[in-house]
Amino acid sequence: MRRRNFLAMGSAGLLTARTRNSARLPIEACGCSFLRQAAPVGLQAFADINSGLKITGVKVFGVSLTPKSDRPYVFVKLETNQGLIGWGEGTLEGKASAVMACINDFQDFLIGADPMQVEHIWQSMYIHSFYRAGPVIGSAISGIDQALWDLRGKALGMPVYKLLGGPFDPRGVRGYYHVDGAGRERLAQIRETAQQQGITCVKGGIPGYYEWLERKPKIDRAIKAIQLLRETLGPDIDIAVDFHAKTSPSVASVIVKEVEPLNLLFVEEPCPPENVQAMAKIARRSTTPIATGERLIASFGCRELIEMGVVDILQTDINHVGGITALWKVAATANVSSISMAPHACEGPIGGLATVHVDASMPNFLVQEICGQVTPNATDKVWQEWLGFPAMRMVDGRFPLSDKPGLGFELSEESLAKYPFGGTRPMARVFHDDGSVAEW
Amino acid sequence: MNHTSIEKRARLLANLAQQAKSGAAKPAALDITVIRHFPVREPVSGNRYSLLRITTRSGLIGWGECHYDPNADIKALESTWIGRPANAYATIPPSTPFRAALDMASLDVLGKAANAPVYRILGGPTRSKVRAYSSPQRGDFPVSVIDVPTPIWRNQGKAYQNRILELANAVPADHDFVLAANGFLTPGDAASVATTIESKHPLWFDEPCPHSNIDALRKVAGESVVPLAFGAGIDDPAVFQALLREGLIDLVRPEIGIFGINGTRRIAALAEPYYVAVAPRHNGGPVMTAAAIHIAASIPNFFIQHVPQPKAEEDRGMRREVVSPTLETSNGGFLEVTKSPGLGITVNESALEKYHAS
Numbered sequence: 023m024r025r026r027n028f029l030a031m032g033s034a035g036l037l038t039a040r041t042r043n044s045a046r047l048p049i050e051a052c053g054c055s056f057l058r059q060a061a062p063v064g065l066q067a068f069a070d071i072n073s074g075l076k077i078t079g080v081k082v083f084g085v086s087l088t089p090k091s092d093r094p095y096v097f098v099k100l101e102t103n104q105g106l107i108g109w110g111e112g113t114l115e116g117k118a119s120a121v122m123a124c125i126n127d128f129q130d131f132l133i134g135a136d137p138m139q140v141e142h143i144w145q146s147m148y149i150h151s152f153y154r155a156g157p158v159i160g161s162a163i164s165g166i167d168q169a170l171w172d173l174r175g176k177a178l179g180m181p182v183y184k185l186l187g188g189p190f191d192p193r194g195v196r197g198y199y200h201v202d203g204a205g206r207e208r209l210a211q212i213r214e215t216a217q218q219q220g221i222t223c224v225k226g227g228i229p230g231y232y233e234w235l236e237r238k239p240k241i242d243r244a245i246k247a248i249q250l251l252r253e254t255l256g257p258d259i260d261i262a263v264d265f266h267a268k269t270s271p272s273v274a275s276v277i278v279k280e281v282e283p284l285n286l287l288f289v290e291e292p293c294p295p296e297n298v299q300a301m302a303k304i305a306r307r308s309t310t311p312i313a314t315g316e317r318l319i320a321s322f323g324c325r326e327l328i329e330m331g332v333v334d335i336l337q338t339d340i341n342h343v344g345g346i347t348a349l350w351k352v353a354a355t356a357n358v359s360s361i362s363m364a365p366h367a368c369e370g371p372i373g374g375l376a377t378v379h380v381d382a383s384m385p386n387f388l389v390q391e392i393c394g395q396v397t398p399n400a401t402d403k404v405w406q407e408w409l410g411f412p413a414m415r416m417v418d419g420r421f422p423l424s425d426k427p428g429l430g431f432e433l434s435e436e437s438l439a440k441y442p443f444g445g446t447r448p449m450a451r452v453f454h455d456d457g458s459v460a461e462w
Numbered sequence: 463m464n465h466t467s468i469e470k471r472a473r474l475l476a477n478l479a480q481q482a483k484s485g486a487a488k489p490a491a492l493d494i495t496v497i498r499h500f501p502v503r504e505p506v507s508g509n510r511y512s513l514l515r516i517t518t519r520s521g522l523i524g525w526g527e528c529h530y531d532p533n534a535d536i537k538a539l540e541s542t543w544i545g546r547p548a549n550a551y552a553t554i555p556p557s558t559p560f561r562a563a564l565d566m567a568s569l570d571v572l573g574k575a576a577n578a579p580v581y582r583i584l585g586g587p588t589r590s591k592v593r594a595y596s597s598p599q600r601g602d603f604p605v606s607v608i609d610v611p612t613p614i615w616r617n618q619g620k621a622y623q624n625r626i627l628e629l630a631n632a633v634p635a636d637h638d639f640v641l642a643a644n645g646f647l648t649p650g651d652a653a654s655v656a657t658t659i660e661s662k663h664p665l666w667f668d669e670p671c672p673h674s675n676i677d678a679l680r681k682v683a684g685e686s687v688v689p690l691a692f693g694a695g696i697d698d699p700a701v702f703q704a705l706l707r708e709g710l711i712d713l714v715r716p717e718i719g720i721f722g723i724n725g726t727r728r729i730a731a732l733a734e735p736y737y738v739a740v741a742p743r744h745n746g747g748p749v750m751t752a753a754a755i756h757i758a759a760s761i762p763n764f765f766i767q768h769v770p771q772p773k774a775e776e777d778r779g780m781r782r783e784v785v786s787p788t789l790e791t792s793n794g795g796f797l798e799v800t801k802s803p804g805l806g807i808t809v810n811e812s813a814l815e816k817y818h819a820s
Contacts, residue, residue, distance in 0.1 A: 067590040071799050073582065138578075141585035145762045178576035178583065180549070185572075185583055187552025187724055325735040329707045347585065351731040358699045358732055383552045 065134060073138040075177060076103040080132050082125045084118050084443030087404060092447045094118040095370035098125055098165035100173055102137060108173030109433050112165025113341050113369035114157055116449035124162035132166065138177065140170040144347045148320065160319035160342045167345025168376045175428030181379065182429055186350060188383035194420035195381040197390040198223035198262065209254035215396050216259055220418035223260035223287060223389055226251045231452055231460035234270035245280045252284040260287040267294040268461050271303050278308045288313040288335050302332040313337050316366035320344045321351040331359040335388060339366040341373040346380055353384045362388035371405040371413040375429050378421045390421060408437045491520035492548045492575060499536045502747065503819035506774035510819045511746040513809065514563035518548055522574050525809045526566030527749035529719035530819065534559040548572060551724055565722030566753045566805065573804035579756065580805055584727065586760035591796035596771040601792040605665065606639040610647065610655065618651050623658040630662045642668040645694060649678035656686035666691045666713050673701065679710040691715050693743050699729050706736045713765060717743040723753050730761040739765035748785035752805040755789055759799045767797065783813040
């Protein structure tokens with residue numbers, strides 16, 4: 023708001039300056055800074071076909087479950103002239119304050135705009151950000167986009183998955199829990215609980231940190247960790263293994279080759295995401311399906327990976343990719359390359375629930391992540407306390423679908439106030455024995 | 463695709479199949495209870511199209527349209543879709559008979575149930591008016607379509623290029639033009655025509671040669687800067703992907719009569735990261751025009767919509783009789799974006815009997 027006013031004054035100021043001294047140019051005269059800004063998101067053009075709903079407020083909440091959390095949830099609440107509200111999530115691990123500030127930077131795009139025009143607002147936020155979207159802008163857009171969809175659904179009286187043309191399966195969407203770090207005994211318990219609860223899939227990881235080439239003991243340890251999962255969980259549970267981009271393409275390929283007989287559901291992020299050719303090199307030498315994509319922003323960021331068609335699964339994250347709008351587009355585009363979707367979800371409950379709505383409308387949906395455990399933990403308790411139901415807990419191996427409009431939950435600002443923002447904390451910083459930087 | 467990835471995909475598909483098995487759903491208001499097919503025919507042009515009407519448990523009625531196919535099996539559609547919810551439009555498999563019509567009719571119902579135009583259900587409006595053109599050119603649409611002359615032998619010479627140049631020069635000064643070859647030129651001729659015409663700045667060169675020969679397209683796209691458009695007869699989005707991947711297409715033209723609203727939107731999403739615009743193909747009736755407006759008003763990368771305007775007044779009268787209000791009127795070269803719920807149209811069933819294509 024302030025910036026637009028400043029620019030408006032700026033052009034007026036330019037005229038006065040010209041009359042006094044035509045040679046003087048304003049400080050910001052680079053040619054692009056004095057372009058007139060249209061009122062929120064081209065509002066005049068839509069005067070005849072707007073919905074009557076207007077965004078009147080944008081609130082951002084940093085929510086730290088523990089004072090030192092590295093991933094305070096970033097929640098967005100949009101308020102309207104008709105009392106309807108929408109909630110969204112733009113949590114960005116390790117960079118909470120940056121996203122919160124970025125969401126506030128989008129105030130001008132939102133106040134006065136018609137919240138039903140989600141595609142239009144999305145385009146404006148993405149394109150008019152000029153530098154397009156990295157993780158900070160992507161997460162801010164994600165939070166706003168989810169809140170817009172929540173609002174839209176409530177205004178139209180429909181759950182979001184129905185607006186998107188779902189559900190494929192009215193029972194819900196298949197999911198998996200994490201089993202990282204569990205030993206033989208714990209894994210045996212997990213197997214039993216999973217079988218009782220109808221859970222069909224879990225995900226583990228590989229221990230330690232890896233240099234770009236590795237010694238035999240380290241490689242053997244990784245292989246053993248994966249073998250242990252299959253041995254203890256048995257043949258009937260699907261097992262995914264997250265390499266978390268700890269390995270280089272060279273090391274990943276060696277490990278993946280050895281675990282081929284285990285018939286894993288997929289191996290996740292066998293190398294870092296920037297170099298698509300490197301990911302392709304691993305995928306081409308592997309019969310185990312390869313999954314990646316949680317760090318990619320917008321369908322623009324996924325285009326190369328999708329058109330090459332070498333990976334099997336995309337793990338788009340609704341809190342970074344650009345919300346529901348962008349996740350839907352990535353899934354639609356991936357489907358053309360026969361790529362399945364197993365969306366990432368390791369942040370708060372709003373993004374998780376929003377993802378489930380999109381999952382229910384994807385022909386190429388495979389399985390939905392949640393960073394929870396087979397047995398509910400303290401985080402699950404907080405989520406239940408906030409939303410009034412066990413959010414992102416599976417029933418019979420699936421995340422159920424709600425019939426309520428929008429994203430299907432109510433949330434009060436008061437309930438969040440118990441977990442005040444503890445500030446931005448970095449994600450884990452890990453190092454090899456010699457002090458050099460390691461990837462986790 | 464190598465042997466390895468075939469195996470990999472087979473394994474993934476097995477997983478998917480397991481998930482696709484639907485559970486028993488409770489009866490719901492939007493469940494489809496009746497599906498009825500109305501094949502219609504324009505009296506003079508003889509152009510046929512299929513209209514589909516669905517009725518829901520709650521009594522809502524939705525209309526859709528797709529290409530006329532005498533072999534399409536309405537019984538197969540009924541046996542799969544009666545009892546399923548109209549909101550589940552994304553779950554219509556591409557192989558479904560009357561797929562596009564069912565998709566539109568479902569969205570029409572969903573819009574009516576939510577008391578909102580279809581574009582609003584889909585996240586729009588992204589624009590307040592829809593640029594359009596017609597062929598033959600009618601009304602105040604400021605776009606001419608030049609059909610390239612039928613070649614008299616397989617490879618044409620300079621005289622052929624000059625004839626096309628003359629046609630381009632005859633376009634009114636305030637008109638843009640599209641050069642349409644309907645896919646019948648040889649790659650050499652297509653490339654020559656494209657080079658001859660490029661400084662005339664046509665909007666695009668439509669179907670210069672068959673899209674099935676990708677080497678030919680490489681030649682045409684490599685020799686000229688004229689924007690190229692393909693889409694006629696394409697029923698697999700992967701064909702568009704192949705052209706986009708290599709930069710051989712500047713305008714994607716999915717057939718609404720094949721893909722419906724959702725399928726066309728998915729192809730628009732595919733084209734977006736290539737910075738490629740969409741101008742859906744539409745050679746059907748007035749219900750499809752309504753669907754086209756909702757597509758245009760819900761996608762970011764829309765460029766222009768073709769609106770069929772039959773030569774005979776009798777045919778145009780039939781279109782106005784079948785669907786009201788007519789959404790096919792040009793206002794300064796644009797169609798208006800409707801404010802009414804669903805597709806924003808009413809279909810006159812007695813007119814459907816009158817123009818029944820038997």
